Amino acid sequence: MFQTYAIVNVDGGTDSYRAGNRNADGATTFNNSSYGIANTSITLKGGEIKTFKNNGGDVTGARLYYRVYPAGSPAGAFTLINLPFAANLNGSGDQKWATTMANINMATGLPAGNYTLEVYWQITTNLGDRFDSNGGANVKASFTVSSTTLPVTLTSFNAKANNHMASLDWATATEQGNAYFDVERSADARLFEHVGRVEGRGTTSTPQVYSFSDESPSLGTNYYRLRQVDADGRFSYSPVRAVQIRSNGELAIWGNPAAEQLGVAGLEVGSTVDLLDLNGQLRSSQLTNNNRLHIDVRNLPSGTYLLRVAEPAGVQSKRVVVLH
Incomplete structure (x- = not known):
């Protein structure tokens, strides 16, 4: 060397x-x-x-x-x-x-x-x-x-795959002027992007527990870190955690029953995703350009619908519910 x-x-x-x-x-x-x-x-x-x-x-x-x-x-x-x-x-x-x-x-x-x-x-x-x-x-x-160091003491930070999503949880022992946590994600553990924010608990001497779900990770390895920001704007980073998101060929649906959006994951790029009512009428159709999709259902009446996904390997169908 x-x-x-x-x-x-x-x-x-x-x-x-x-x-x-x-x-x-x-x-x-x-x-x-x-x-x-x-x-x-x-x-x-x-x-x-x-x-x-x-x-x-x-x-x-x-x-x-x-x-x-x-x-x-x-x-x-x-x-x-x-x-x-x-x-x-x-x-x-x-x-x-x-x-x-x-x-x-x-x-x-x-x-x-x-x-x-x-x-x-x-x-x-x-x-x-x-x-x-x-x-x-x-x-x-x-x-x-110095005696003013560490307004927030992070005691744990975990991340794991959960049904095509990434679930994060962390805990603090004490907090002083904790404004919020920014959740950041990276594909290469070098360049990070902001994916969410969780409000801090301000000042407290009792342990606190937090959680966050990333509904749109990429297939493969996703890296996560927390950016903890104080009320005065000072910040520090957590260690980095890795989550492996795998496609098993099964569709994953979240937000079901749905009032505003229905989420679908585990898609093949180029798949056609249709939403039909029980009379067979097509109410929505989209072509995917990644492995997940959000369907806007705000203008659909409450009821049961058929979600149909046409992929190169075949067609999958699942029942979903819109409930306003």
Whole structure:
């Protein structure tokens, strides 16, 4: 390896790339540096390793290890962050392994005080493991947690597939000035889009539980994170969670009975979706351009209807109810 970095963000500001002992571009050195005072969060976004191949060596994996402890009192096990393959570089055989999506708020649960962040880097090759660890002493940076840090303490965040939808739930231990949570989704764990908002509970010292359903995830892997925003506009990100949405050939219908919209998922692109009344009269027909569809039923009278989906593999029909 010829370059190593840890990526840290303080209070939602600019990401800071600080280099280990393998520093070829003059970046700020991690060892003996300080991140200053964290007023709301100090987030370990991830890390980066640049590697090269020589003498038959082939890199097969990369990792960053870290631990946090009170200044002057080293203790505790190291936690691993996997650094997936990111890119081939200009040099022959040169590669980059990196992530900025770990999003670990290191101040979670810490009282006000001075702390040390200790890290080292590792790559796995067909010739054995290699380390950037400062000769085994590792590299260390300092930071201070202020007494105003962490107005919201997130204790859990889970995401799972549920009938062609993604169901998210999370919990907080305490909240101070919590305005809301933005739910964000990504197809590649890099570029995120806003998909929903859940209002916060303001200020409370009792545990709170939240949930959100994404009715329109894409087939395949969807990545989710929370953007927690305080009343004063400051924000922090949660860790990223992945949900696998699979098509099993079965239609999934939600909002049934429906008053305004009927949702259909599990569709093949190019399918025709018809809605017929029980007299066989066609009341709605749409051609799909993705795997899900919303049908507006506000102008239909209450009653039972037949949902008919014509796909290349055949025709499926299900009864649905409109109820105003």
